[in-house]
Amino acid sequence: MNTVIRLLIATIAVLVTDLILPGVHADDFLTGLLVAVVLALLNTFLKPLLILLTLPVTLVTLGLFLLVINAAMVLLAAEIVPGFVVESFWWALGFSLVLSLVQGFLSSLDGRTQQGQP
Numbered sequence: 001m002n003t004v005i006r007l008l009i010a011t012i013a014v015l016v017t018d019l020i021l022p023g024v025h026a027d028d029f030l031t032g033l034l035v036a037v038v039l040a041l042l043n044t045f046l047k048p049l050l051i052l053l054t055l056p057v058t059l060v061t062l063g064l065f066l067l068v069i070n071a072a073m074v075l076l077a078a079e080i081v082p083g084f085v086v087e088s089f090w091w092a093l094g095f096s097l098v099l100s101l102v103q104g105f106l107s108s109l110d111g112r113t114q115q116g117q118p
Contacts, residue, residue, distance in 0.1 A: 005110070010036035013103040020098055023091030027083035035084050038077045047073060070096035 014032040018024050026032050050069050051058065058065045074092040078084050086092045 006107075007033070007036055007040070009106045009110070010040065010103060013099055013106055014039075016102050017095055017098045020102075021091060021094055023087040024095050025085040031081065031083040034081050035077055038080050039073060042073045042076060046076075067093060067096070074099075 011029070011033045014026060014035045015029065018026040018032070026035060047069060050072070051066070054065060054069065071089055071092040074086055074095050075089065078086040078092070086095060
């Protein structure tokens with residue numbers, strides 16, 4: 001059940017971010033859901049490998065290169081999901097930043113404590 005709630009929060013965050021940024025377009029709720037699933041899968045399987053491969057650059061830039069990796073994940077999701085369009089790298093970077101802020105805000109409204117609830 002926790003996974004379903006997190007996926008719903010991520011979907012709503014994708015759709016809200018789509019409304020905020022004019023360079024990002026998601027067609028409908030189903031597209032937002034698919035973007036949330038694809039981003040979750042990319043962040044689970046591909047992102048750790050990219051972080052490992054770019055560790056020297058990440059250390060030299062004091063972690064700022066992780067923003068580039070996040071933007072690359074968004075651009076890759078835009079290539080995979082039909083109906084989800086990101087106009088440029090900078091919109092992808094903005095999307096990843098706004099998405100994390102909106103998702104954090106929505107997760108804080110959940111009402112359950114992170115320590116006591118599974």
